[in-house]
Amino acid sequence: MTPEPVLTTSNGASEATAPPRRIYRRPSLLAVTRSTLAKDLRMEWRSKDAINSMLFFALLVVVIFSFSFDPTAEESRRIAGGLIWVSFLFAAVVALNQTWARELRNQVLDGYRVSPAPANAMFLAKALGNFLFVAVLECLMTPLFIVFYNLRSIGPIWQLALVAALATWALVVNGTFFAAISIRTRSREIMLPLILFPISIPALIAMVDATTAILTGTETPKFWMELLAVYDIVFTTVCLSLFETVLNAE
Amino acid sequence: MTSNPNPGPNAAGTSPAVALSAVVRHFGRFAALRGITADFARGKLYVVLGENGAGKSTLLRIVAGLLQPTSGKVSVLGCESFREAAPRVGYMGHAPLLYDELDAMENLRYFAGLYGIEDDKICAEAIGRVGLDAELKRRVGQYSQGMRQRTSLARAILHDPDLMLLDEPFSNVDITSARAMSKLLGTMRDAGKTIFVVTHQAAVMEAVADECVLISGGRITAREQGMPAYLLSPYAEARP
Numbered sequence: 411m412t413p414e415p416v417l418t419t420s421n422g423a424s425e426a427t428a429p430p431r432r433i434y435r436r437p438s439l440l441a442v443t444r445s446t447l448a449k450d451l452r453m454e455w456r457s458k459d460a461i462n463s464m465l466f467f468a469l470l471v472v473v474i475f476s477f478s479f480d481p482t483a484e485e486s487r488r489i490a491g492g493l494i495w496v497s498f499l500f501a502a503v504v505a506l507n508q509t510w511a512r513e514l515r516n517q518v519l520d521g522y523r524v525s526p527a528p529a530n531a532m533f534l535a536k537a538l539g540n541f542l543f544v545a546v547l548e549c550l551m552t553p554l555f556i557v558f559y560n561l562r563s564i565g566p567i568w569q570l571a572l573v574a575a576l577a578t579w580a581l582v583v584n585g586t587f588f589a590a591i592s593i594r595t596r597s598r599e600i601m602l603p604l605i606l607f608p609i610s611i612p613a614l615i616a617m618v619d620a621t622t623a624i625l626t627g628t629e630t631p632k633f634w635m636e637l638l639a640v641y642d643i644v645f646t647t648v649c650l651s652l653f654e655t656v657l658n659a660e
Numbered sequence: 661m662t663s664n665p666n667p668g669p670n671a672a673g674t675s676p677a678v679a680l681s682a683v684v685r686h687f688g689r690f691a692a693l694r695g696i697t698a699d700f701a702r703g704k705l706y707v708v709l710g711e712n713g714a715g716k717s718t719l720l721r722i723v724a725g726l727l728q729p730t731s732g733k734v735s736v737l738g739c740e741s742f743r744e745a746a747p748r749v750g751y752m753g754h755a756p757l758l759y760d761e762l763d764a765m766e767n768l769r770y771f772a773g774l775y776g777i778e779d780d781k782i783c784a785e786a787i788g789r790v791g792l793d794a795e796l797k798r799r800v801g802q803y804s805q806g807m808r809q810r811t812s813l814a815r816a817i818l819h820d821p822d823l824m825l826l827d828e829p830f831s832n833v834d835i836t837s838a839r840a841m842s843k844l845l846g847t848m849r850d851a852g853k854t855i856f857v858v859t860h861q862a863a864v865m866e867a868v869a870d871e872c873v874l875i876s877g878g879r880i881t882a883r884e885q886g887m888p889a890y891l892l893s894p895y896a897e898a899r900p
Contacts, residue, residue, distance in 0.1 A: 436747060436776060437773060437774060437775065437776040441773065441776075442773060442774060445770060445773040445774075446770075449759070449762070449766075449770045452761075452762070452766070453759065453761040453762065456761050457761055512759070512761075515759075515760065516755045516756050516757060516758055516759070516760065517753055517754070517755040517757055518757050518758065518759055520726055520751070520753055520755075520757055521751075521753075521757035521758075521771060521774075521815065522774065523725070523726060524724050524725060524726065524746060524749065524751040525746060525771070525774035525775060526743070526746040526747045526774070526775065526776075527773075527774040527775075660727060660728065
């Protein structure tokens with residue numbers, strides 16, 4: 411007769427030695443956000459799913475637009491704002507669709523839902539992760555835009571950096587939220603842009619006009635930057651207050 | 661021996677581990693659960709059996725707070741809201757609930773963080789308890805199905821929950837490992853944990869089961885002490 415199998419602890423002790431009773435505290439929002447972000451960055455570093463697909467997509471857009479138009483430096487400054495942000499918006503959608511796909515594989519999201527971790531920590535981590543991915547994309551693509559469209563900013567560069575930060579957050583905060591809504595739909599790749607693009611129109615107008623204003627130096631971008639900041643605050647608040655309902659929706 | 665399928669509060673006087681009151685769950689026009697009322701005492705190991713589509717997994721997911729009942733009330737560890745009980749509940753689903761791109765230790769470290777645990781030793785200990793090596797650097801996506809299931813069990817027990825809900829923990833697990841897992845569950849029950857195991861492999865749980873809960877057509881049709889012989893035969897069609 412074969413002996414009964416015995417599971418042992420990692421240090422070789424018998425399973426019969428029950429572990430001491432543990433009492434745990436509820437995890438903080440900050441701690442779970444940090445660990446979820448670190449986990450997502452590690453997984454992206456290993457798979458490079460989001461960053462590769464975004465890069466290739468944005469690269470294609472830049473090359474195709476540069477073949478389609480042959481603008482002078484002055485024309486470039488006027489149209490570059492639109493070209494840049496439309497290509498970043500389309501590329502970001504590729505990454506946003508990946509965001510929640512990882513959580514659906516093996517139903518890992520259920521593991522999060524049964525835990526006492528705050529729902530908003532998951533949202534913040536995903537939004538911050540997407541912000542970093544899109545920011546990396548912008549850093550890599552900006553030199554290409556400069557070369558292909560012969561761009562030179564007349565306004566201050568720090569304003570461009572600020573617009574980029576506000577605009578990127580506007581794209582990803584809504585994108586992350588609506589991607590979470592669309593994950594349970596059958597055709598989620600189509601559903602996300604259908605929901606996201608209309609609601610992003612005010613932000614898109616603001617980011618394009620602010621960028622154009624800085625590049626051409628003809629007017630102050632203050633109003634558009636304020637509009638972007640208000641948009642960011644309003645939608646971040648709305649997304650945070652509704653995310654728990656979205657996460658637990660059946 | 662057949663007991664009342666819907667007994668009242670347990671004799672011990674403490675609140676039951678799980679109390680269900682007229683729980684109904686519909687998926688569209690399909691009624692998956694049809695008014696289940698039952699109390700389950702603490703410190704017991706329940707084996708939930710029934711045919712495919714009987715409502716076993718739906719019941720477990722409702723207790724785990726993953727589904728809301730269409731009507732009726734669910735109380736878990738004395739809490740009306742699952743969020744209050746969540747730190748003391750461990751759940752293992754049909755799917756492994758693990759990230760394929762991470763190794764076992766990385767997965768457990770992440771899930772431990774969701775329960776406020778920051779000690780790597782606890783994760784290593786949970787992996788060791790299911791018979792795996794915490795030092796194994798292979799990603800979970802490259803594991804065999806059996807190893808995934810065991811890692812998933814380690815994830816469910818790592819925060820030392822008072823109530824464990826295990827859905828098909830032995831699927832794709834070889835018989836030796838399945839017996840070892842059931843023995844571990846018996847040890848945890850002896851330590852005072854309440855455990856629900858949904859399975860089609862009743863024989864694996866024979867030695868440790870306190871009670872069998874039979875579900876059919878969305879209702880609890882019987883509750884049996886221990887594991888009656890008629891449930892162990894793969895060709896059994898009905899209760900004698």
